[in-house]
Structure formats: C-alpha cells, structure tokens
Amino acid sequence: MMPIWEVFVRSKGGLSHRHVGSVHAADARMALEGARDVYTRRMEGVSLWVVPSAAITASDPGEAAALFEPAADKVYRHPTFYKVPDDVKHI
C-alpha cells in the first residue's frame, strides 16, 4: 500500500507554501512527481513540498476552545485597544 503525502504549493515567489491536497507515493521523489501532475497542470505553482501525512501532528478540535479562546479576552494585544488623541500623528 502506498503511503499518503500531503502536498503544499508555493503559487509564486514571495508567498508561502499552501496545502492543496494529498497524493499516494512509494517515496518522496514519486510524491513530488505525482504532486506536479495532479496539482500544477495550469501554472499553479513555482515550488512544491511533500510531507508524509503520518508526520503531521494536528491539534484536536475538541481542544479548540482551550487553545484559542483565551485570545478573545486579550484585546489589549491589538493596537486599536489604545485611545490616543486625534491630533497625535505618526502613531
């Protein structure tokens, strides 16, 4: 059985790689060649990453609240939290 690889494409220079899907392949080289045929037939990218799916550790959706909600009551981390007089410039 062929292992699954997750495919990431950099659509153009200056942008980060973005997940687009997966392919089955025996090894990394074959995964790159498969990803090229499946995900970049129309100039969708200038660079590819393939990562064994098994190597990815994902956060548990059940823990999403514990992980992400504490940020909701820390509005002082945003610049808009701070009031400054209208006539103060360049800040």
Added chain:
Amino acid sequence: MYTVELSKENFGDGEAVLDAGRAAAFEARVAADEFIEPKDWMPEAYRKTLIRQISQHAHSEIVGMLPEGNWLTRAPSLRRKAILLAKIQDECGHGLYLYAAAETLGVSREEMTEALHAGRAKYSTIFNYPTLSWADMGAIGWLVDGAAILNQVPLQRTSYGPYARAMVRICKEESFHQRQGFENMMQLAHGTKAQRKMAQDALNRWWWPSLMMFGPPDDNSPNSAQSMRWRIKRDSNDELRQKFIDVTVPQAEILGLTIPDPELKWNAERGSYDYGKIDWEEFYAVVRGEGPVAKDRLKARVAAWEGQAWVREAALAHAAKQTMKAAA
C-alpha cells in the same frame, strides 16, 4: 464530470439519541453554513453519506476517462488531440482530488477502488453509453460537462471542507471542458453536410442521458431532504435540470442543431422551457448496470489496475531498498 447519488440507503439515527448534544451542535454549525473539517465530530450517517457521494463522484471522473480515451488516437488533428489529452488528464486529476477528500473521512483508497471493481460502488450512468463518433467528443464536453458544471457549482459551498475545496479546483477546470466541446460541435455544425449530420446524431444520442445526469425527479428522490439539510446537496434535481435545459436550448439554436424533443416549447408564463417525458425506466436499467457498455467499462478499469500492479510493487520495493541503503 459528475455523478448523482445513486445508491442511497436510509440510516437510522439511533446515535443521535446517544449523542444528542454533539449532534445538535453539529446541525447548528451546518445550518449556519460553517464548514466541517476532517477531525471534527460528525454523525456517522453524515460521514457515510459523504464517503459514498464523494467516492462515487471520484469513480465517475476515473471511468469518465474511458469513453474519451476511445477517440484519443483518432482525433482529427494534433490540436484536437492535445486538447482531448489535456481534458482526460483533468478527469484523472479530478478523480484524485476527490479520492483524497474522501480519504480524510477514514476510508482508504484501496477500499474505494475495491468497491468500484467489485461493482458495489456506482459511477455516473452517463459513462455506460458508447462514444460512436468523433462528434461525441464535442457533445460530451458541451452537454455532459455542461450538466456537470451546473451540478458541481453549488457543491463548492458544500458543508464538508475538503470536498468543497476539491470542487473549487474542479469547477475552475471544468469550464475549459465545456467550451472546447462547444467549439468542437460548432466546427462540425458549420462543416460539410456529413459533419453536420454527425453533430446532430451526437446531440440526439446524448441529450436525454444528459438530462438524466441530474438524477431522479424530486418526488422520487427520498434522501434529498436530509442531504439538503446537511448542505451536501444544495439544489433539487428538477431545478438543476430545468436550468440546464434553459441555458442549453439557445446554445443548440446557435449551432443550428435540433434538440431531439418534439415537446420542447418555451413557456412564457414560467419563463422556462417545457420539455417531454424522460424515460426513467432506461435510467434505472443503466443504474442497474444494463448500460450498453457497462461491462466493458469495469473490465477496462480492472485490467488497468491489475495490469499495473507490478509498477506499484516495484515502486514500493525500490523505496524500501533506498531506505535500507540510507540506513546502512
């Protein structure tokens, strides 16, 4: 290209009682048009329905390569050959995007392939019709891919994230399929008398099967309501079919071809075309695998899979050897 949900079963919702809280939260998220992602909790019936719908859709893309492959070596020009080859590659790509999306639901590629080859999984009935002339390559692109686009566009907003994202890619590519088909038909329709006849004959054979691609009439589509609620189906079969007829009839007029339906008539009051009765007996016969070339299609798929088993085995053996060498 596209498949309709063909082998639907009713699922008991006993689990909803056991897991009422999570189920209610899930239904609320879907109702609010939020996306469900692979690791999120989902009702078992939702997971199973999606696996069936996505895998059948994938199978349709894969089997859909066969009727077109039939004409690849006999395309009338290098231009047409390059276009057809690109289209067939796209169908393969679409199948792979969709298999990848289905795999995120916990089904393996092998299980899906096995279900197709054993005849347990369905694919779109449209591919069980033969491609008898070159004009069929035009008619398939124009009508079959045209119908597929109408079916697929709403699925870009389907509730399951990986499926929706695959559909976005597919829809982008599908438009090329339809336009090259129409252009092909136009060239034939404006060609010699024999070419015009060939184009008309292709339209005659593909029109009704294309209308059937939208699935059974709404009053005979029992699980539609649940699929609509889960946002894995977003428009009714009959609505989409009517939309297809309304956009396609004027295109046929531009081609100077005649839609093979004597009852087709503009209804000013409805702002739509009235159309003749669809032969649903034929549809169900094709679903049961009695299509003219159903057996050939599966035989070709199984032969390709088995004939290439040695390539997969060799690739895995090579990878294992390289890993061993690197470790040594």
